[in-house]
Amino acid sequence: MGPYDASIPTGSGSCSSSSSSSCARKASDVDGLLAGAGYKVKSSDLLQVAKRLERLETFMVNTPSEISQQLASDTVHYNPTDLASWVDSLLSEFNHNYNQPHSFSSSVSDLSDFTADLHFSSVPDYWIEKNYTSPPHHPLTAVAAAATEEDSGIRLVHLLMTCAESVQRGDVSLAGSLIDYMQTLLSQVNRSSGIGKVAGYFIDALSRRLFYPQAVCAGSAFENEIWYHHFYEACPYLKFAHFTANQAILEAFDGHDCLHVIDFNLMYGLQWPALIQALALRPGGPPFLRITGIGPASPDGHDSLRGIGLKLAELARSVNVRFAFRGVAASRLDHVKPWMLKVGPAEVVAVNSIMQLHRLLSSEESLDTVLAWIRSLKPRIVTVVEQEANHNEPEFLDRFTESLYYYSTMFDSLEACTIQPEKTVAEMYIQREICNIVSCEGLARVERHEPLAKWKARLGAAGFWPLHLGSNAFKQANMLLTLFSAEGYCVEEKEGCLTIGWHSRPLIAASAWQAAPDPPPDPVPTPAPHVVVSS
Amino acid sequence: MAGGNEVNLNEAKTVVPLNTWILISNFKLAYNLLRRPDGTFNRHLAEFLDRKVPANAIPVDGVFSFDVVIDKATSLVSRVYCPVPVDEAQPGIVELERPLSTEVVPVIIFFHGGSFAHSSANSAIYDTLCRRFVGICDAVVVSVNYRRAPENRYPCAYDDGCAALKWVSSRPWLRSGKDCKVHMYLCGDSSGGNIVHNVAMRAVESDIVLLGIILLNPLFGGEGRTESETKLDGKYFVAVQDRDWYWRAFLPEGDDRNHPACNPFGPRGRSLEGLEFPKSLVVVAGLDLVQDWQLAYVEGLKKAGQDVKLLYLEQATIGFYLLPNNNYFYTVMDEIKQFVRSNCYLLKLQNSSNK
Numbered sequence: 001m002g003p004y005d006a007s008i009p010t011g012s013g014s015c016s017s018s019s020s021s022s023c024a025r026k027a028s029d030v031d032g033l034l035a036g037a038g039y040k041v042k043s044s045d046l047l048q049v050a051k052r053l054e055r056l057e058t059f060m061v062n063t064p065s066e067i068s069q070q071l072a073s074d075t076v077h078y079n080p081t082d083l084a085s086w087v088d089s090l091l092s093e094f095n096h097n098y099n100q101p102h103s104f105s106s107s108v109s110d111l112s113d114f115t116a117d118l119h120f121s122s123v124p125d126y127w128i129e130k131n132y133t134s135p136p137h138h139p140l141t142a143v144a145a146a147a148t149e150e151d152s153g154i155r156l157v158h159l160l161m162t163c164a165e166s167v168q169r170g171d172v173s174l175a176g177s178l179i180d181y182m183q184t185l186l187s188q189v190n191r192s193s194g195i196g197k198v199a200g201y202f203i204d205a206l207s208r209r210l211f212y213p214q215a216v217c218a219g220s221a222f223e224n225e226i227w228y229h230h231f232y233e234a235c236p237y238l239k240f241a242h243f244t245a246n247q248a249i250l251e252a253f254d255g256h257d258c259l260h261v262i263d264f265n266l267m268y269g270l271q272w273p274a275l276i277q278a279l280a281l282r283p284g285g286p287p288f289l290r291i292t293g294i295g296p297a298s299p300d301g302h303d304s305l306r307g308i309g310l311k312l313a314e315l316a317r318s319v320n321v322r323f324a325f326r327g328v329a330a331s332r333l334d335h336v337k338p339w340m341l342k343v344g345p346a347e348v349v350a351v352n353s354i355m356q357l358h359r360l361l362s363s364e365e366s367l368d369t370v371l372a373w374i375r376s377l378k379p380r381i382v383t384v385v386e387q388e389a390n391h392n393e394p395e396f397l398d399r400f401t402e403s404l405y406y407y408s409t410m411f412d413s414l415e416a417c418t419i420q421p422e423k424t425v426a427e428m429y430i431q432r433e434i435c436n437i438v439s440c441e442g443l444a445r446v447e448r449h450e451p452l453a454k455w456k457a458r459l460g461a462a463g464f465w466p467l468h469l470g471s472n473a474f475k476q477a478n479m480l481l482t483l484f485s486a487e488g489y490c491v492e493e494k495e496g497c498l499t500i501g502w503h504s505r506p507l508i509a510a511s512a513w514q515a516a517p518d519p520p521p522d523p524v525p526t527p528a529p530h531v532v533v534s535s
Numbered sequence: 536m537a538g539g540n541e542v543n544l545n546e547a548k549t550v551v552p553l554n555t556w557i558l559i560s561n562f563k564l565a566y567n568l569l570r571r572p573d574g575t576f577n578r579h580l581a582e583f584l585d586r587k588v589p590a591n592a593i594p595v596d597g598v599f600s601f602d603v604v605i606d607k608a609t610s611l612v613s614r615v616y617c618p619v620p621v622d623e624a625q626p627g628i629v630e631l632e633r634p635l636s637t638e639v640v641p642v643i644i645f646f647h648g649g650s651f652a653h654s655s656a657n658s659a660i661y662d663t664l665c666r667r668f669v670g671i672c673d674a675v676v677v678s679v680n681y682r683r684a685p686e687n688r689y690p691c692a693y694d695d696g697c698a699a700l701k702w703v704s705s706r707p708w709l710r711s712g713k714d715c716k717v718h719m720y721l722c723g724d725s726s727g728g729n730i731v732h733n734v735a736m737r738a739v740e741s742d743i744v745l746l747g748i749i750l751l752n753p754l755f756g757g758e759g760r761t762e763s764e765t766k767l768d769g770k771y772f773v774a775v776q777d778r779d780w781y782w783r784a785f786l787p788e789g790d791d792r793n794h795p796a797c798n799p800f801g802p803r804g805r806s807l808e809g810l811e812f813p814k815s816l817v818v819v820a821g822l823d824l825v826q827d828w829q830l831a832y833v834e835g836l837k838k839a840g841q842d843v844k845l846l847y848l849e850q851a852t853i854g855f856y857l858l859p860n861n862n863y864f865y866t867v868m869d870e871i872k873q874f875v876r877s878n879c880y881l882l883k884l885q886n887s888s889n890k
Contacts, residue, residue, distance in 0.1 A: 031554050033858045033859070033860060034554050034557065036659065036660075036663045036858075037558055037586065037659050037660045037663065037857065038586020038587070038588065038658075038659030038660070039558070039561070039586065041554075041557065046553050046554060046557060047553065049557055050553060050557050050560075053557060053560045053561060053564065054560075056564055057560070057563075057564055060564060060567060060568075065567070065572055066572060068567065068568060069568055069569075069570075069571055069572075069577070072568035072569075072580065073568075073577055077580065077583060077584065080583070080584045080586065081586060083557070083561060087561075090564075471579070471580060471583045474582075475579040475583070478579055478582075487610045488610055490582075491582075492582075493583050503602065503604065503610075503612055504587070504589065504602065504612075504657050505590075505602070506589070
């Protein structure tokens with residue numbers, strides 16, 4: 001009998017005093033108290049986990065501390081919420097290197113060697129720590145209606161909600177008067193920052209919804225391109241998306257030579273030069289890379305997809321990576337058919353979706369169709385980055401409220417950017433999203449953001465298993481943040497996914513997936529035995 | 536090295552429930568991997584491993600929370616936890632212009648633990664703890680996300696504490712009671728407890744009134760080695776050399792543990808005699824190796840004629856208040872509730888007798 005006999009109360013509290021059957025029922029549940037601390041451990045596994053922690057401690061006590069720390073820092077950690085597997089991964093690292101104090105570094109296979117050049121020069125870990133003058137210590141989020149704003153700011157928020165509520169009820173005349181009143185109030189508030197700035201965009205979007213519902217929210221192709229590039233430079237959200245996805249793709253492609261990346265929205269191809277460069281530096285030589293870029297057909301007839309492809313090919317040539325590009329023009333992802341992607345039999349496929357899946361949510365069928373054909377390609381990895389927000393609730397007021405807080409936070413983070421004109425022009429990129437969420441409906445409303453939890457459920461149901469993003473991606477995402485002067489950005493790990501946010505409100509979430517193996521075919525049913533009951 | 540290479544884990548296992556043992560051991564081992572002998576800290580890995588939770592404006596078990604920026608310049612943020620008022624039509628929208636209520640609602644300014652280096656206000660364990668305080672004390676809790684060592688040494692954490700105190704005291708919407716004031720308490724565990732004392736010291740020199748302070752397993756120390764440090768070294772999750780590392784990371788470089796921030800009643804400390812120091816509740820765990828320093832703190836307060844209540848929990852280890860699975864947890868929560876609400880009762884009496 002170990003030290004944990006039945007008399008010591010366990011986490012569920014009531015187990016020791018209740019009947020054995022209720023104990024059995026609870027055994028397969030996650031320990032509720034540890035869950036409140038952020039850890040998922042099944043009650044039935046508690047003893048096992050405790051034993052493994054003990055074993056880990058024994059290893060650590062018998063290893064010099066410098067080596068323990070080096071091991072910890074070189075190891076890629078995954079999903080600390082799953083405490084059992086985290087402890088196990090450390091155990092296997094220590095076990096592997098136990099009694100081999102001098103060869104530990106060579107035994108840890110880690111992609112950080114060649115991905116370090118992805119965006120920055122590789123510097124030893126301790127150098128970064130020592131030179132932290134103002135480290136990102138992940139402060140918490142500020143809500144739009146925070147106490148730091150003056151009275152008119154708070155009043156504006158209340159009025160916006162009241163106006164949105166009257167819009168939802170169909171009371172056009174009240175909504176209209178409220179909009180007029182808010183415009184006047186706006187003139188008394190500082191419009192260049194904080195609530196004044198955000199309110200302006202939302203008032204504008206509300207008035208569009210009421211009076212110009214047919215108006216299109218996007219700018220011209222030229223404008224969109226300018227806004228995108230400025231947003232890309234002014235804040236880290238897009239770079240985080242590209243960078244994290246690339247890291248995951250690189251890891252998934254490790255050991256393979258015939259690679260095919262399918263990009264769900266090529267845009268200006270900004271994600272790919274870094275990947276191409278990283279592949280060029282791969283030990284053992286670069287593989288063959290094909291990129292298929294999906295994007296809308298250019299209105300003026302000129303093949304913009306091909307143009308980007310040519311630039312990428314040029315870059316690939318300059319670093320000796322064998323490269324091929326194909327553009328697939330489609331106005332919607334559900335118009336794409338798998339045969340258009342021409343996936344070769346020997347190719348290892350990565351599907352990359354940066355803020356595209358939510359656009360399919362105007363019809364459940366569209367998303368199901370696309371997820372099904374993604375799966376049919378048997379991709380090695382599917383990288384998904386989405387806005388971490390609930391902007392697709394059925395009720396307008398809920399969408400409005402959510403997006404008000406979400407974009408307030410995002411504008412807050414932009415405010416901290418000092419580069420001009422990036423900052424002002426970047427706002428147009430955001431304004432376009434606000435406009436779409438608030439003033440559009442039906443198929444026109446494409447910015448149907450949903451939170452990570454919902455995406456996890458959808459992807460799980462469609463036959464995908466999560467691939468965890470680890471501490472290496474986390475660390476490098478943090479290093480990306482050091483390029484941005486603003487203090488409030490933070491990267492967080494959440495059960496194998498990474499989020500980037502401002503003052504701890506996550507705004508963008510990145511996750512990676514693989515197709516679950518096909519279930520085995522149903523066994524051929526055997527005929528029921530002929531039963532004779534004799535009396 | 537104390538204890539040699541033999542892992543002496545048997546004592547801890549017999550005094551705490553299994554899930555507590557797992558939680559605290561997990562922290563212990565993870566933290567070992569983060570502290571480097573050269574005094575630096577693996578901040579990236581620390582943030583990766585720390586389990587965090589977002590604020591939630593939707594009430595859960597009668598408590599909702601939101602984050603506020605207190606000082607943009609230092610990125611000082613706090614998480615505010617509010618009880619859902621029984622009579623309010625729209626919970627979740629904080630009426631930032633009106634006082635909380637005509638009944639007294641205590642405001643507890645909370646400083647999380649982590650030996651000055653670990654955890655944040657949005658760490659899951661502390662979010663959970665703060666929510667419990669709201670429910671038990673019917674109070675508003677403001678959890679301060681102070682700057683941590685070794686990147687930010689003394690006095691950053693205290694400066695942040697003072698900034699938070701000033702901020703709380705000047706919020707019209709945190710006022711309550713017929714006297715329409717902000718009724719403030721300080722509370723903290725581990726390094727948070729140390730911050731509580733040091734912020735209270737500064738408050739005494741200002742015109743800010745603190746109704747009371749609560750120190751849970753507060754971190755104090757000194758250059759000498761006390762009996763409890765020697766006897767309990769390495770036995771209940773904590774080793775003396777780890778404690779030393781954290782002091783070296785927090786105190787000014789080159790300074791020693793007799794610095795008054797660490798050792799308020801030591802050779803470099805000062806007497807609090809004659810000062811209007813708030814009444815205090817100090818909780819000491821009987822299996823915490825720094826208890827001699829904590830008891831010396833209580834003695835120091837008593838000698839100076841201050842109102843201090845000591846709650847000594849014989850078989851409690853560090854972190855016992857993190858999970859509600861032991862009697863000490865409930866004892867301490869009851870004491871804290873009494874401590875905080877007794878003022879409310881007194882004020883009520885005062886106010887009704889003033890009519």
